[in-house]
Amino acid sequence: MTEVLRRGRASLAFSFFAQGAAFALLVTRIPAIQDRYGVSDGQLPIFLAAVPVLAGVGSVTTEQLVKRIPASRLLRWSQPVVLLALVGVGAGDSTAALALALAVFGLAVGALDASMNMLGVSLQRTYGRSIMLSFHAAFSLGGIVGASLAWAGAHWHLALWLSYLPVVAALLPAALVGSRWYVDGDAGAGVGAGVGGVEDEKARDGSGVVFKLLLPLCLVMSFAYIGDSTVSNWSAKYLQDVLGSSEQLATVPYNVYMVTTLVGRAIGDFGVRRFEAAAVVRLGALVAAAGFAVVAVAPGAWVGMGGFTLVGLGLCVLVPQTFAAAGRLFPGASDAAIARLNVFNYVGFLVGSPLVGALGDAWSYRGAMVVPMVLVLVTLVYARSFVAQPDRYGGGHERPRTADVGRGSNGL
Numbered sequence: 001m002t003e004v005l006r007r008g009r010a011s012l013a014f015s016f017f018a019q020g021a022a023f024a025l026l027v028t029r030i031p032a033i034q035d036r037y038g039v040s041d042g043q044l045p046i047f048l049a050a051v052p053v054l055a056g057v058g059s060v061t062t063e064q065l066v067k068r069i070p071a072s073r074l075l076r077w078s079q080p081v082v083l084l085a086l087v088g089v090g091a092g093d094s095t096a097a098l099a100l101a102l103a104v105f106g107l108a109v110g111a112l113d114a115s116m117n118m119l120g121v122s123l124q125r126t127y128g129r130s131i132m133l134s135f136h137a138a139f140s141l142g143g144i145v146g147a148s149l150a151w152a153g154a155h156w157h158l159a160l161w162l163s164y165l166p167v168v169a170a171l172l173p174a175a176l177v178g179s180r181w182y183v184d185g186d187a188g189a190g191v192g193a194g195v196g197g198v199e200d201e202k203a204r205d206g207s208g209v210v211f212k213l214l215l216p217l218c219l220v221m222s223f224a225y226i227g228d229s230t231v232s233n234w235s236a237k238y239l240q241d242v243l244g245s246s247e248q249l250a251t252v253p254y255n256v257y258m259v260t261t262l263v264g265r266a267i268g269d270f271g272v273r274r275f276e277a278a279a280v281v282r283l284g285a286l287v288a289a290a291g292f293a294v295v296a297v298a299p300g301a302w303v304g305m306g307g308f309t310l311v312g313l314g315l316c317v318l319v320p321q322t323f324a325a326a327g328r329l330f331p332g333a334s335d336a337a338i339a340r341l342n343v344f345n346y347v348g349f350l351v352g353s354p355l356v357g358a359l360g361d362a363w364s365y366r367g368a369m370v371v372p373m374v375l376v377l378v379t380l381v382y383a384r385s386f387v388a389q390p391d392r393y394g395g396g397h398e399r400p401r402t403a404d405v406g407r408g409s410n411g412l
Helices: 003-027 030-037 044-065 071-091 095-127 132-155 160-181 198-205 211-242 252-275 277-297 301-315 318-329 334-362 370-386
Strands: none
Touching (some): 003 071, 003 095, 003 160, 030 044, 030 071, 044 071, 044 095, 071 095, 071 160, 095 318, 132 160, 132 252, 132 318, 211 252, 211 277, 211 301, 211 318, 211 370, 252 277, 252 301, 252 318, 277 301, 277 318, 277 370, 318 370, 334 370
16 A cells, blocks of 8 residues: 555545534534524424425536546545535524525535545445444444534533634544545546556546446435434434433433444445445345344333444445445446435435334334334345456456556646
């Protein structure tokens, strides 16, 4: 491994960290945002739904842009836009200003998520071993830091802009400096792709991506985010209203969930290297489903909290491995595959919370927890999509991309 690759990996990990912090700062202060702008309970779902919808648009647009612009350049400029839009959310003085800031945030997040994972997959291919989980572990760490800073801002009754501005002032220049060392993988030069040949043309226009083959991974992505949004949006209410916990204790499950997600991702790459991705995905799905089952039948708050902990340990491996599997499945068109797959991140986020809420109101919240449990179990059916694909040289493992080693996004 060259110094260029090491710096490329570190700078991309910081980008994931910064994105995790920014996203947590936004979603954990939603009540304060609602109060600042006088957004009614009826209007709030519209504002919240607009962000993932526009993020999906941003992801689709990124697929087209990377045909002409390196993913590293898109990431370099989309991350500052996300951070500045976050300040805009806190500093506006009207609902129109809030809508504009959230629209910019959503579009930029879609481009940011897609380009980050494009670079992660191409860098993993260059390394020739699993490193995707480490990037998503950095995102989880950023989420924990962001949520903690949001708690501090709420505890000290700081204005939103005053909570956001110092964080952005620290992250933005660091992200810009770190972006000098992003390592661009050449999606058109994937394993087995011929330079200047048919595979290069497919990589440029995305025609190498067969949606029928990508669909199982899209479903796994959606199911994982349905489970994730269930925990993030309903764990506190479930513990307090269904399991009778105190209001203070009800805030604990999501924090524990984030910590276990960080731990699982920090060690997950070792599991993939030892047992292969498909086995890790199967185990993750079983553990997450067991967690939801425990939550559904929990007699009290502490057992319920244990269930949410299991959910975090299980779900944490699914999303990073889904992106990595798309890169293996379409080595000559991985950027297009990841951009399309990333849209289903937002589909799951949009579907999960309203689905659980509707079932909880119409039936019971215990019964509603069975739905993400079943959907996560369906992942087992598609686990074969995570098996390493053989290349033209034989064997199922990713090979180092020697053409990319030593070539950074800044021309190194």
